Amino acid sequence: MxxxxxxTSGLTMRFNGFTAVDGVDLNIEKGELFGLLGPNGAGKSTxxxxxxxxxxxxxxxxxxxxxxIGRERDAVRNSIGVVFQDPSVDSQLSGRxxxxxxxxxxxxxxxxxxxxxAEVLELVDLTEKANVLMEDYSGGMQRRLxxxxxxxxxxxxxxxxxxxxxxDAQTRRYIWRYILKMNQEEGVxxxxxxxxxxxxxxxxxxVAIIDxxxxxxxxxxENLKDLIGADIVTLxxxxxxxxxxxxxxxxxxxxxxxxxxxxxxxxxxxxxxSVDRGEARIPEIVLGACRVxxxxxxxxxxxxxxxxxxxxxxxxxxxxAESAGAGRMAAVQSRMRTRRH
Amino acid sequence: MPKVNVYAIYxxxxxxxxxxxxxxxxxxxxxxxxxxFLAFLxxxxxxxxxxxxxxxxxxxxxxxxxxxxxxxxFSSTFGGLSMLWDREFGxxxxxxxxxxxxxxxxxxxxxxxxTTAVMQGxxxxxxxxxxxxxxxxxxxxxxSLVFMVLxxxxxxxxxxxxxSRMKDMSGFSLIMNFMVFPLFLLSGALFPISNLPTWxxxxxxxxxxxxxxxxxxxxxVGVSAFPLALDLAILAACCAGALGLGAYLFEKSDVE
Numbered sequence: 001m002x003x004x005x006x007x008t009s010g011l012t013m014r015f016n017g018f019t020a021v022d023g024v025d026l027n028i029e030k031g032e033l034f035g036l037l038g039p040n041g042a043g044k045s046t047x048x049x050x051x052x053x054x055x056x057x058x059x060x061x062x063x064x065x066x067x068x069i070g071r072e073r074d075a076v077r078n079s080i081g082v083v084f085q086d087p088s089v090d091s092q093l094s095g096r097x098x099x100x101x102x103x104x105x106x107x108x109x110x111x112x113x114x115x116x117x118a119e120v121l122e123l124v125d126l127t128e129k130a131n132v133l134m135e136d137y138s139g140g141m142q143r144r145l146x147x148x149x150x151x152x153x154x155x156x157x158x159x160x161x162x163x164x165x166x167x168d169a170q171t172r173r174y175i176w177r178y179i180l181k182m183n184q185e186e187g188v189x190x191x192x193x194x195x196x197x198x199x200x201x202x203x204x205x206x207v208a209i210i211d212x213x214x215x216x217x218x219x220x221x222e223n224l225k226d227l228i229g230a231d232i233v234t235l236x237x238x239x240x241x242x243x244x245x246x247x248x249x250x251x252x253x254x255x256x257x258x259x260x261x262x263x264x265x266x267x268x269x270x271x272x273x274s275v276d277r278g279e280a281r282i283p284e285i286v287l288g289a290c291r292v293x294x295x296x297x298x299x300x301x302x303x304x305x306x307x308x309x310x311x312x313x314x315x316x317x318x319x320x321a322e323s324a325g326a327g328r329m330a331a332v333q334s335r336m337r338t339r340r341h
Numbered sequence: 342m343p344k345v346n347v348y349a350i351y352x353x354x355x356x357x358x359x360x361x362x363x364x365x366x367x368x369x370x371x372x373x374x375x376x377x378f379l380a381f382l383x384x385x386x387x388x389x390x391x392x393x394x395x396x397x398x399x400x401x402x403x404x405x406x407x408x409x410x411x412x413x414x415f416s417s418t419f420g421g422l423s424m425l426w427d428r429e430f431g432x433x434x435x436x437x438x439x440x441x442x443x444x445x446x447x448x449x450x451x452x453x454x455x456t457t458a459v460m461q462g463x464x465x466x467x468x469x470x471x472x473x474x475x476x477x478x479x480x481x482x483x484x485s486l487v488f489m490v491l492x493x494x495x496x497x498x499x500x501x502x503x504x505s506r507m508k509d510m511s512g513f514s515l516i517m518n519f520m521v522f523p524l525f526l527l528s529g530a531l532f533p534i535s536n537l538p539t540w541x542x543x544x545x546x547x548x549x550x551x552x553x554x555x556x557x558x559x560x561x562v563g564v565s566a567f568p569l570a571l572d573l574a575i576l577a578a579c580c581a582g583a584l585g586l587g588a589y590l591f592e593k594s595d596v597e
Contacts, residue, residue, distance in 0.1 A: 106439060
């Protein structure tokens with residue numbers, strides 16, 4: 001097939017007047033490991049559901065491996081594998097039986113199936129658990145089997161909807177390894193959704209940041225982080241902080257942006273300074289803070305993360321975006337921003 | 342005309358078979374009510390004179406085909422409704438995202454549900470025979486198999502139709518108690534429907550299971566209220582209607 005693995009144009013989904021996905025234009029190349037990053041409810045899963053023919057778009061369209069998602073549904077379905085966000089195995093069947101069922105549904109004959117079952121089980125290190133019933137699998141093992149199942153019929157594109165949701169850190173690392181391995185070994189194009197920044201950063205060649213149904217940024221994780229450029233220096237200070245102090249901080253050499261976050265315990269404040277070459281500026285900042293009478297409790301610095309990128313493009317942190325509407329976090333974190341010109 | 346994918350149908354059927362033989366405790370559990378009905382009603386009314394039972398037929402021979410009908414009714418309706426479980430536990434998405442027409446999915450599921458229901462009907466036949474049911478002959482037995490398949494297909498499809506219209510499992514017990522139980526009691530499985538008052542009897546005539554039970558009685562024991570050909574024709578028509586309805590509503594249903 002020529003052209004990109006996935007091409008969408010104006011892809012839109014409305015539910016009773018609410019626009020979940022709003023005119024998404026996206027090209028995903030063959031062999032790419034592509035991430036859709038955004039808070040829960042941003043529309044990532046809805047995009048996946050449309051691309052996997054589970055939902056029909058309200059407007060716009062898309063081609064997956066060259067097939068139209070509206071008119072050539074079976075051809076699309078033959079080209080893709082899907083690992084759903086929620087479990088979708090038959091818990092009364094063994095791992096092997098689940099894979100066998102899948103293989104038959106995709107028209108694979110016994111010989112092909114047996115060879116492939118062995119291959120995909122090997123890929124996710126479940127060969128020894130093949131004959132164990134799914135109900136006796138752990139959550140992580142179940143997820144691995146679902147990944148194996150998604151690959152069973154040699155799909156061109158594999159969709160992973162929140163592949164590590166609810167898994168512990170160690171299991172998450174394993175799943176990451178399997179995803180990278182299959183992308184490299186099987187050459188399969190991978191599209192995954194996640195609301196874990198470090199997951200998108202670690203795995204994806206390109207990331208689309210999604211907020212309220214729209215793509216707000218799309219690039220490699222490195223390029224996205226370069227947009228922030230500067231390092232983030234975080235100061236924890238006693239008491240509240242005055243407008244004048246913020247103004248003073250923003251005038252320091254190398255400081256590009258100042259953000260004030262009230263500490264959760266209300267007894268102090270947290271300042272995030274975007275600073276070019278932060279490690280060299282910390283002494284100056286600390287001295288400067290003393291001059292304007294701000295008492296510093298602690299200083300830390302980090303290089304830009306996708307979290308910072310998300311913040312830059314949407315004006316909110318990803319966790320905040322998730323609880324938007326609940327209003328709980330919004331009360332805890334109020335923000336004043338000044339920008340140095 | 343949607344494509345029918347034989348391999349996928351086989352896959353869905355095989356899944357039901359594996360589950361049937363694996364979940365033995367559930368199978369025994371679902372066979373317990375019909376078995377107790379058969380045993381206690383059979384022994385309890387053994388020597389009672391039930392009006393309208395044909396001369397020379399004892400109550401157990403009358404009752405056993407009815408209880409087989411009951412077994413088929415309950416297990417096949419349950420089989421159709423089990424799509425609710427697949428939806429609840431996410432497996433339905435795995436089925437729906439495969440490149441398989443919904444018609445194939447309906448056929449595969451129904452074939453599996455019907456096979457398990459008929460197997461349970463045959464299991465109940467055994468204690469019936471131990472208690473004194475005498476089968477009229479091989480021809481009658483084979484004909485009864487046809488009736489069993491038709492009964493199971495009818496109610497499996499109705500179960501699927503209901504499951505396609507339901508969002509969650511809350512309606513399940515409603516259907517079991519207010520649809521399946523009345524269908525069972527009206528069908529004449531336990532007593533001749535001619536003993537019912539006229540207004541109630543007319544409801545029995547609307548119950549597909551009435552013709553199923555009568556057909557089972559006719560083929561296994563050799564006595565029936567209606568001509569066997571009429572039983573067969575009406576039941577086959579109900580079966581076709583239910584199958585169409587189930588397939589149509591499943592086609593229209595949402596995956597999510």
